[in-house]
Amino acid sequence: MTFGYMDFAIPDDEAVECAKYNYMWPDGASVAATHTAHEIVMVTGGNSIRDRAMFYSKVVSTLSKMENNIGIYANGIVYEPEKVVKMCEIVKEDELPLPVLVWSGIGKEEEGISGWTDGMKQFGFDEMEVLNFKQEPSQLQGFMILIIDYCINNNIGFHDGEIVGLAAGLQLKVEKSKGCNVDEDGETLKLSFL
Numbered sequence: 001m002t003f004g005y006m007d008f009a010i011p012d013d014e015a016v017e018c019a020k021y022n023y024m025w026p027d028g029a030s031v032a033a034t035h036t037a038h039e040i041v042m043v044t045g046g047n048s049i050r051d052r053a054m055f056y057s058k059v060v061s062t063l064s065k066m067e068n069n070i071g072i073y074a075n076g077i078v079y080e081p082e083k084v085v086k087m088c089e090i091v092k093e094d095e096l097p098l099p100v101l102v103w104s105g106i107g108k109e110e111e112g113i114s115g116w117t118d119g120m121k122q123f124g125f126d127e128m129e130v131l132n133f134k135q136e137p138s139q140l141q142g143f144m145i146l147i148i149d150y151c152i153n154n155n156i157g158f159h160d161g162e163i164v165g166l167a168a169g170l171q172l173k174v175e176k177s178k179g180c181n182v183d184e185d186g187e188t189l190k191l192s193f194l
Contacts, residue, residue: 003042024080057088072084114131126187128144
């Protein structure tokens with residue numbers, strides 16, 4: 001593990017801008033604007049990606065309990081420390097706290113809403129997006145969490161051109177193309193319902 005204390009705010013208001021995208025923390029941007037220093041945590045080595053993810057989760061949970069910690073910046077988002085601690089409780093049951101490790105973003109589009117992952121690359125998978133979803137945001141968020149869990153806990157990645165059956169009556173078409181909401185300089189997997 002590498003740990004570094006930086007005696008200055010994250011430059012260019014990056015943390016403040018990224019905190020705006022955390023729909024689960026309405027005050028996140030105003031809280032992030034008060035930060036005056038930051039810490040960098042990097043976990044390398046270990047036996048497996050899962051082992052590193054478990055160790056990282058324990059570290060960020062511990063850091064989140066520190067009195068002067070106002071946020072955890074990871075996966076292009078700033079997380080509320082109290083929520084990180086709560087989400088990481090599952091580590092005690094030897095389960096990965098996937099919402100801390102992979103962000104599932106949601107945004108409005110002209111024709112519905114879109115969802116995306118940010119953090120799948122850390123597990124060796126492509127980032128994924130669902131575009132122009134016509135149902136409720138909570139349904140999309142639940143679906144994204146289901147897909148993240150399915151891929152990571154089963155070590156299964158999707159590939160361009162596949163038709164994936166997740167359950168009876170639930171099939172997805174997978175297409176790889178330029179990223180829209182995440183990995184905009186690269187490609188993501190677009191998931192669409194059949």
